[in-house]
Amino acid sequence: xxxxxxxxxxxxxxxxxxxxxxxxxxxxxxxxxxxxxxxxxxxxxxxxxxxxxxxxxxxxxxxxxxxxxxxxxxxxxxxxxxxxxxxxxxxxxxxxxxxxxxxxxxxxxxxxxxxxxxxxxxxxxxxxxxxxxxxxxxxxxxxxxxxxxxxxxxxxxxxxxxxxxxxxxxxxxxxxxxxxxxxxxxxxxxxxxxxxxxxxxxxxxxxxxxxxxxxxxxxxxxxxxxxxxxxxxxxxxxxxxxxxxxxxxxxxxxxxxxxxxxxxxxxxxxxxxxxxxxxxxxxxxxxxxxxxxxxxx
Numbered sequence: 169x170x171x172x173x174x175x176x177x178x179x180x181x182x183x184x185x186x187x188x189x190x191x192x193x194x195x196x197x198x199x200x201x202x203x204x205x206x207x208x209x210x211x212x213x214x215x216x217x218x219x220x221x222x223x224x225x226x227x228x229x230x231x232x233x234x235x236x237x238x239x240x241x242x243x244x245x246x247x248x249x250x251x252x253x254x255x256x257x258x259x260x261x262x263x264x265x266x267x268x269x270x271x272x273x274x275x276x277x278x279x280x281x282x283x284x285x286x287x288x289x290x291x292x293x294x295x296x297x298x299x300x301x302x303x304x305x306x307x308x309x310x311x312x313x314x315x316x317x318x319x320x321x322x323x324x325x326x327x328x329x330x331x332x333x334x335x336x337x338x339x340x341x342x343x344x345x346x347x348x349x350x351x352x353x354x355x356x357x358x359x360x361x362x363x364x365x366x367x368x369x370x371x372x373x374x375x376x377x378x379x380x381x382x383x384x385x386x387x388x389x390x391x392x393x394x395x396x397x398x399x400x401x402x403x404x405x406x407x408x409x410x411x412x413x414x415x416x417x418x419x420x421x422x423x424x425x426x427x428x429x430x431x432x433x434x435x436x437x438x439x440x441x442x443x444x445x446x447x448x449x450x451x452x453x454x455x456x457x458x459x460x461x462x463x464x465x
Contacts, residue, residue, distance in 0.1 A: 183381055187388040187421075190377070191356050194370075285400075286407045292398045295409035323436055331432045334379040340371065343427040347420070354419030356390050363420065378425050391422040 181189075254270055324330055344364060353359045363374065381387055394416035404411035438449075444460065446452035 183377075183384060183386045184388050186377060186380075187356075187390070190373070191358060194362055195357060285398075287409055287412075289398075291409050292412055293396070295412075296396065296398075296414050299414075320433070320436070327435070331429075331436075332382075334383075335375055335428050337372070337375060339428060339431060340375040340378075340424075343424050343431065344371070346427055347424060351420075352417045354390070354417055354422070355393055355395060356419050356421075358420050360420050363424070374421065374424075378421075378428065381425070387422070387425075391419050394418050 258270060321332055322330065347360050347364060349360050349364060351360050363371070397415045397417065398412035399415055400406055401411050401413060434450075441449070444457070446454065446456050
């Protein structure tokens, strides 16, 4: 039974309700396809061969101390062999994430710092809110910005299409190819792998949902929120609230929508930008600015 069979955008369904049903169906699919039962706590070098003497050790009567000692020696011998095999398989010439993970498991290190942050989370959040506030130009400035956005909505692209047109399946597929794997999820708990490895029916539904969201000019409430992780800046005092980089963890479908909109707007805005503008430009960097400055001098 496929839990996504009823996950389609109905005419009478709201954007919020449709996305909630989508998340519930998508998160319930792995529970039905992946076998139940998992090892919650990691035990180094533990396998099915170790499980047999361990069960005998647990079920043995209290007085059989010799049986317990034999089971304990068997487990230690198997752990020693597995540890030697794991160490010999490490490639010390080309360290990778797998090698470092093996070394951390063998040495008992988690790879995370045990130092506590001297600043409270609320203090960092207050500082981030202050950094995000800016003075507006008043009603006239807001009116001009809205007018420019309305004009941009009707400007045709170099290919002859309009930004207000629905996203095509080719554009959605191109946006998915730029989606990176092994990234954190947002508050909806949807990881990039859930969409990248999904069938064509789910991808088609996602494209239709984004088109409906753009047509109604509405997005789910979950997309308006983000889980912010504060990363300390190098060589900065940890006691200062300004010494942290905010890293927002956005929802993956929302980031995919941003890529689709950016792909449409990029072809219109890029020809209007001056040649000296290199900030946030594809295949441009400060090296070109240094070259231009050297030529002018």
